[in-house]
Amino acid sequence: MVNIIWAGLIIIAILYSLLNGNIEVINNGILTHATSGVNLVLEMMPLIILWTGIMKIAESSGLLKAFARFLNPILSKLFPSLTKDHKALGYMASNIAANMLGLGSAATPFGLKAMQELQKDNPKKDTATEAMITFLVLNTGGVTLIPTTVIALRMMSGSKNPTEIIITSILATLISSISGLTLDYIIRRRKKK
Amino acid sequence: MNILSKIIIPLFVFFIIMYGVKKKVNVYDTFLEGAKEGLIMVFHITPTIIAMVFAVNIFLDSKFLEGALSFLKPLLEFSKIPLDILPMAFLRPISGSATLAIMNGIFINFGPDSFIGRLASTLQGCTDTTIYVLALYFGSIKVTKSRYALPVGLFADLMGIIAAFIVTFIFFG
Numbered sequence: 001m002v003n004i005i006w007a008g009l010i011i012i013a014i015l016y017s018l019l020n021g022n023i024e025v026i027n028n029g030i031l032t033h034a035t036s037g038v039n040l041v042l043e044m045m046p047l048i049i050l051w052t053g054i055m056k057i058a059e060s061s062g063l064l065k066a067f068a069r070f071l072n073p074i075l076s077k078l079f080p081s082l083t084k085d086h087k088a089l090g091y092m093a094s095n096i097a098a099n100m101l102g103l104g105s106a107a108t109p110f111g112l113k114a115m116q117e118l119q120k121d122n123p124k125k126d127t128a129t130e131a132m133i134t135f136l137v138l139n140t141g142g143v144t145l146i147p148t149t150v151i152a153l154r155m156m157s158g159s160k161n162p163t164e165i166i167i168t169s170i171l172a173t174l175i176s177s178i179s180g181l182t183l184d185y186i187i188r189r190r191k192k193k
Numbered sequence: 194m195n196i197l198s199k200i201i202i203p204l205f206v207f208f209i210i211m212y213g214v215k216k217k218v219n220v221y222d223t224f225l226e227g228a229k230e231g232l233i234m235v236f237h238i239t240p241t242i243i244a245m246v247f248a249v250n251i252f253l254d255s256k257f258l259e260g261a262l263s264f265l266k267p268l269l270e271f272s273k274i275p276l277d278i279l280p281m282a283f284l285r286p287i288s289g290s291a292t293l294a295i296m297n298g299i300f301i302n303f304g305p306d307s308f309i310g311r312l313a314s315t316l317q318g319c320t321d322t323t324i325y326v327l328a329l330y331f332g333s334i335k336v337t338k339s340r341y342a343l344p345v346g347l348f349a350d351l352m353g354i355i356a357a358f359i360v361t362f363i364f365f366g
Contacts, residue, residue, distance in 0.1 A: 002328050002339065009248040009287075013255035022255065029251040036250060037243030041235065044242075049231035056227025058209045061216040099321075106202065111326075112234055112333050119334040127338040128331060133345065136330060140286075140323040140346045147318030153297060154314060159305035168311070168360045169318030175356035176320050180349025187341050 044108065051109040055094065064090030071096075078138065078181070079131050088117035092135055100145045111139055130188055137180040144173055234333060241332030245325055249288045258283060274358070275309040277302070281316055286323040286350045293317065312361045320353040 017026045058064045068075070068089035075089055076082075082089060091114035098107035114135060122129050128136075147169050154162035213220045252258075262279050270276070281295045296313040303309050323346035331339055 002324065002331075002343065005324060005343075006244065006248050009252040012257055013248075013251040016257040016260065017255045020256075020260075025254045026251055029254045030247075033247045033250040034243055037246035038239075040246055041239050041242050045235045048235055049228045052231030052234065053224040053226075053228035054206060054209055056230070057213040057218060057220050057223045059227075060218045060223045061209075061213040063209060063212050108329075109231065109234075111330060112238070113230075115330050115334050116234075119336070122336075124338075125334075126336060128336050128340050128342055132331075132336070133340060133342040136327060136342050137345050137349060139330070140321050140326050140349060144318055144321075147314075149293065150296070150314050150318045153293075153300065154305040154310075157297075157300035157305045157310075159310075161306070165311055165314040165318060168315040168357070168364050171360045172315055172319035172353050172357040175360075176349045176353025179352035180345055183345050183348050184341075187345065 047106065048109045048112070051106060052113060055091070055110065055113065058094075059087070059090070064094070068093050078134055081129070081131050086117070088114045088131070088135075091117060092138075096138065099139070107139075111135075130191075134181070134184050134188075137184050138177065140180070145170060237335075238329055238333045241328050245328050249291070249325075253284075253288070253291055275312070278309055278312055278316070281313060282354050285316060285320055285354060286347055288325065289322045308361070308365055311365050312357065315357040315361050316354065319357050320350050323347055323350050 014023075014026055017023045055064070058067075064087070065085055068085070071093045072084060072089070075093065076084065079086075079089070079092075091110045095107050095110035095114055098110060115132060118129060118132050118135070119125065122132075146166065150165065150169070151162050154165070210220060213223070258280050262276075262283075265279070266276060277295075277299060281292050281299075284291045284295070296317050299313045300310055305311075305314065323343070327339060327342060327346060331337070331342075
């Protein structure tokens with residue numbers, strides 16, 4: 001599916017620009033966008049390395065497990081296929097907490113690490129497990145309680161009340177996440193039958 | 194709100210290190226071990242990120258979306274939905290930085306406290322970039338068969354976008 005979208009984006013872009021006589025922009029793009037990609041990697045790299053290091057300490061000291069156990073009543077309902085003290089649960093809990101606080105860049109390393117732990121007991125390494133998909137849906141729903149970037153930008157643009165959109169964002173987020181998780185749940189139930 | 198977001202990370206780091214020291218973990222060696230895993234992780238996600246950034250950026254360069262959406266213009270004027278918000282709604286699942294740029298443009302043209310400014314803020318805050326997150330997370334562990342993940346993720350996005358429109362209308366309309 002990502003396969004099709006990836007190809008689609010590129011094919012549409014090139015065809016449309018050819019028809020519009022706008023191909024020079026694409027020509028430049030092909031030459032420069034790999035650099036943008038590398039720049040993004042370089043931006044993320046220090047945080048990923050730092051956080052995986054710090055979180056390893058939390059993992060070894062048992063803190064991660066304690067945190068996972070604390071959130072267990074909710075997580076065990078969402079991830080019935082995982083054991084109660086599965087390592088991935090601690091990373092997922094940290095990921096969700098960071099996302100909720102609007103610390104998106106701190107959330108990514110936790111999410112990647114959670115996926116790695118889930119992959120360890122995946123029988124078919126090239127195929128996503130149910131737990132992986134549920135986690136992904138939870139993540140892409142973006143359970144943001146404090147959209148820090150948006151608030152900062154509103155403030156800089158001279159808004160009289162930069163934080164007034166928090167409540168509308170939370171409501172929209174909740175509806176998005178609940179819809180996604182519900183559909184995920186229905187699909188899982190139907191597959192079991 | 195601002196103070197909270199400033200002290201939460203330092204406190205978090207402090208607590209993890211303190212707890213590690215208390216539990217007699219060799220914190221320095223453990224950090225290095227984890228950081229090494231992080232470096233390998235970066236190595237694994239680099240191709241995915243380059244692939245996605247490339248495809249999304251040349252798609253944005255082509256201005257295809259603007260062209261396609263201009264056909265919808267009469268319909269939208271009729272339904273009172275601001276036209277400038279549409280590219281943002283469509284791009285939300287694909288690129289976070291692109292929608293952030295559009296939102297900023299809306300702030301400059303209409304002001305952050307206008308109806309469309311509030312709608313853009315809500316849209317930006319309500320969902321994450323599904324396609325990017327999916328490619329990144331599954332790419333990092335070499336999962337290529339994502340099964341039903343994308344349809345469910347996009348469904349959640351769609352519901353979030355619809356909800357953002359409705360909620361903004363109710364609160365600020």
